[in-house]
Amino acid sequence: MDGLTKIDDLGQPRVVIVGGGFGGLALAQSLANVPVQVVLIDKHNYHAFQPLLYQVATAGLAADNIVAPFRKALGKQKNFYFRLAEVQSIDATAQVVETTIGLLRYDYLVLATGATSNFFGDAVMEQNAVTLKSVSDALELRNTLLANFEQALQLGDREQLNSLLDFVIVGGGPTGVEMAGALSELRAHVFPQDYRELDLKQMDIHLVQSGPVLLKGMSAKASAQSLADLKAMGVEVWLDAKVKSYDGYTATLSTGQKLITRTLIWAAGVTGAPVAGLDPASMGPGKRYFVDEHNRVAGYENVFALGDIALMKTTAHPDGHPQVAQPALQQGRLLGRNIARLLGGELMQPFHYDDKGSMATIGRNRAVADVKFFGHEFHLSGLLAWLAWSLVHVLALVNYRSRIAVAFTWAWNYWSRDKGLRYIIGRIKPLLGGSVDTPAGKAIV
Amino acid sequence: MDGLTKIDDLGQPRVVIVGGGFGGLALAQSLANVPVQVVLIDKHNYHAFQPLLYQVATAGLAADNIVAPFRKALGKQKNFYFRLAEVQSIDATAQVVETTIGLLRYDYLVLATGATSNFFGDAVMEQNAVTLKSVSDALELRNTLLANFEQALQLGDREQLNSLLDFVIVGGGPTGVEMAGALSELRAHVFPQDYRELDLKQMDIHLVQSGPVLLKGMSAKASAQSLADLKAMGVEVWLDAKVKSYDGYTATLSTGQKLITRTLIWAAGVTGAPVAGLDPASMGPGKRYFVDEHNRVAGYENVFALGDIALMKTTAHPDGHPQVAQPALQQGRLLGRNIARLLGGELMQPFHYDDKGSMATIGRNRAVADVKFFGHEFHLSGLLAWLAWSLVHVLALVNYRSRIAVAFTWAWNYWSRDKGLRYIIGRIKPLLGGSVDTPAGKAIV
Secondary structure, eight states, X not given: OOSBOOOOOOSSXXXXXXXXXXXXXXXXXXXXXXXXXXXXXXXXXXXXXXXXXXXXXXXXSOGGGGEEEHHHHSTTOXXXXXXXXXXXXXXXXXXXXXXXXEEEEOSEEEEOOOEEEOOTTXXXXXXXXXXXXXXXXXXXXXXXXXXXXXXXXXXXXXXXHHXXXXXXXXXXXXXXXXXXXXXXXXXXXXXXXXXXTSOGGGOOEEEEOSSSSSSBTBOHHHHXXXXXXXXXXXXXXXXXXXXXXXXXXXXXXXXXXXXXXXXXXXXXXXXXXXOXXXXXXXXXXXXXXXXXXXXXXXXXXXXXXXXXXXXXXXXXXXXXXXXXXXXXXXXXXXXXHHHHHHXXXXXXXOOOOOOOEEEEEEETTEEEEEEEETTEEEEEEHHHXXXXXXXXXXXXXXXXXXXHHHHHHHHHHHHHTOOOOOOOOSOOOOOSSSOOOOOGGGOOO | OOSBOOOOOOSSOEEEEEOOSHHHHHHHHHTTTSSSEEEEXXXXXXXXXXXXXXXXXXXXXXXXXXXXXXXXXXXTOTTEEEEEOOEEEEETTTTEEEETTEEEEOSEEEEOOOEEEOOTTOHHHHHHXXXXXXXXXXXXXXXXXXXXXXXXXXXXXHHHHHHHHOEEEEOOSHHHHHHHHHHHHIIIIIHHHHTTTSOGGGOOEEEEOSSXXXXXXXXXXXXXXXXXXXXXXXXXXXXXXXXXXXXXXXXXXXXXXXXXXXXXXXXXOEEEOOOBTXXXXXXXXGGOEEBOTTOBBTTOSSEEEOGGGEEOOOSSOTTOOOSSXXXXXHHHHHHHXXXXXXXXXXXXXXXXXXXXXXXXXXXXXXXXXXXXXXXEEEEEEHHHHHHHHHHXXXXXXXXXXXXXXXXXXXXXXXXXXOOOOOOOOSOOOXXXXXXXXXXXXXXXX
């Protein structure tokens, strides 16, 4: 589409932010009282709280509770403009981005496009696996999961049945561990009543991790505890194993083991989601832009990158910061102040990552946390870690309404041991690996 | 699909219920302690509370809060079986229904398939109008509504702009009146902040009613008050007018008036949704099955019909009962007891409709209610009617969780004058009546 985007010209410097994840949203908020026009472009009209997508997928939380429409979150900010569009390319010489709704001029461009699932070039795997990067992914996985069980009711053949009831999760990071735990809770507390007719001992949950430990990057204590917790909850953990291939029905591990499943959840690493048009020399490993300590993209004066898509090499983090919420949030907040400093003729301040630690939840009263506090690191597990995890995640949500709603839902689910949002609305991913045979011969009418 | 549905044979009489709306759900619950096997078949795995769909469509309520998965609502009921399927035909001689998952034998068959939008044979209208009969409809309308406004930001041409910002609602019953009121509230309280760049005086809401009054069937006082309220809220009400044609862009009224809109909401009457296979003589006007005072379909011993799909002619209701929740609920409850009586060799009890009155909400503190109480009828309006409407609808929800969630959301929305769920997830209905031109010439980059 040619033409120009229709947007007010305020006669102020225009900061165009591409992507409203943790970094982009924090930056937009940080620019609230700076004399610039803030234009946020995103392909969705809402910010999604990615760390809780697995709970949406497992019927524990409503999608509504973890999204915040940008126009609501930032609606009171007078210099804020939002456009629902995708950015297709950047022309840094003309200082223009090309979008699906036309061209848009910028004075400062900030790329906060985040990361996307990395299938390392395996197109067959990419086509057959499900991912957990967006709200639509989470809802589609919820629908698939529930539809599998509805379809399983009609099956007699043991292998066909297992293909629907068994789940393979690839990747032993927080998402993989939390997903495995949540599926195990459904198996223990929810499905036995919902699917009385099925033998739930047939439902296997496999977690495949390429390295020797789960939650790589957390403490050895956290890794060991998460493994012990998952095993206690009946999750089959495959360490030092990779999924070599998956055709929608059979997952073959590097160990030679074959797992039959129609639902393989890919949580095994991400790659940057760059925008076309910048100098290829600005792009580093993992498709992340090389940025300096001010998040400025290498080779550009007025183009910045934040969060997952930015590769800032520091002494403490020679391979860049972890691709999680905290670095993005902190970089977004600092960049807002730095743009104000730039406009005021002051020097920008360098970024220093304040690592507050990390945590993962596994199930009811089960979590692990490495908390950094005044230079000391504490390792929590069990109920205390679980409460800490819950509190941190509730407080991190974007608005009060979400916080109240999520806290209420968690309290309700905890008390009732229930996950009540198990309805199928909208698209069900078609059954992979061929259709399910009807069990005419074995049926009892 | 041939073959038989795989389901336990309990050696008890099997009651197959087709459709889990108000009537089907009430019947299933009513059979909890009756020595029968209850099999509920529905194309969704949840009960949807239809009277609040318009609030889902206007971002006031989450879909999650007005649906109840059948397996959760009835999971503790030992004789309850659910199958996610559609019934394709009935073979009353063999006592079998053909479904998308195979054949299913029944001893008693209860049709509770409800009603669907009636376009009176106008295929062009049907293709271009949006309806509000399902949760998917409501979410799609919400997406369309919000996407319209996002797209409108790029438009300069006045007619194109109005085609996106204007809404035409056809039908002045409760759904039409409530929808018009909810859109008016978005215009007054939510969109002015979200869409500062648009002139919201351009947003027109038209309500087209074929007869001389709104809320036909309610008291004259309620009709007059709802008209006055809607006018006060800036809704343009067209009485004694019909939409003769709609091509996705231009709606032509019977008065000759033309209204430009890409969003025409059809709330103008329903028709039964029967199942193939029964004797055509059993089918009455409006595609409703003739039933006797025990909801037994004319000409059949063990086939019943409930609610919207049933036409029970009585002295008080010579044209059948109104197609709303209460008759369906009451018939469902009674039929459960009557089936128990049949099995016990007792006589069935005839149905007597207990009309508790009717109500409709228009906006903040604005509602009308005709309440029947010990033979007296009271007419309420304003704040009192609005509180009564809210209380009745919260209590009518299927489970405690929904009641708490809806009450909390309404209290929050009331206090904040906000409707916070304005995100676009999933399918956006493509723009009707051709694409929107980009305003290249008029754009300011």
